[in-house]
Amino acid sequence: MTSRKPSARARQIAAFKAETEDFGNAFDRERERTRELEQHREEALYEKACASKMRYATKGEALAAIARCEARGTRGLTCYRCSYCGGWHLTSHHYPKRDAD
Ligand SMILES: [Zn+2]
Numbered sequence: 001m002t003s004r005k006p007s008a009r010a011r012q013i014a015a016f017k018a019e020t021e022d023f024g025n026a027f028d029r030e031r032e033r034t035r036e037l038e039q040h041r042e043e044a045l046y047e048k049a050c051a052s053k054m055r056y057a058t059k060g061e062a063l064a065a066i067a068r069c070e071a072r073g074t075r076g077l078t079c080y081r082c083s084y085c086g087g088w089h090l091t092s093h094h095y096p097k098r099d100a101d
Pocket of ligand 1: 055083086
């Protein structure tokens with residue numbers, strides 16, 4: 001049994017290949033765009049998590065700073081080891097649910 005199916009199929013394959021190439025290019029562009037976005041997000045994270053904050057060399061210094069803040073009435077602070085600079089920064093930690101003290 002013969003029909004026009006083979007040539008229709010060949011057209012389909014050609015169309016599929018063209019589509020796949022387009023898709024590949026779009027994928028490259030998307031990947032490039034994603035990389036730029038990640039770069040910007042990374043810089044924003046760095047700014048927020050490190051550059052804009054006070055830096056403490058040790059956890060002890062950070063804890064002392066927290067104690068000073070608490071003495072002035074600022075509660076809920078915690079400190080973390082920064083993955084950017086290796087120092088310590090303070091951050092306010094708000095627990096969504098918290099029982100009364
Ligand atoms: Zn830092």
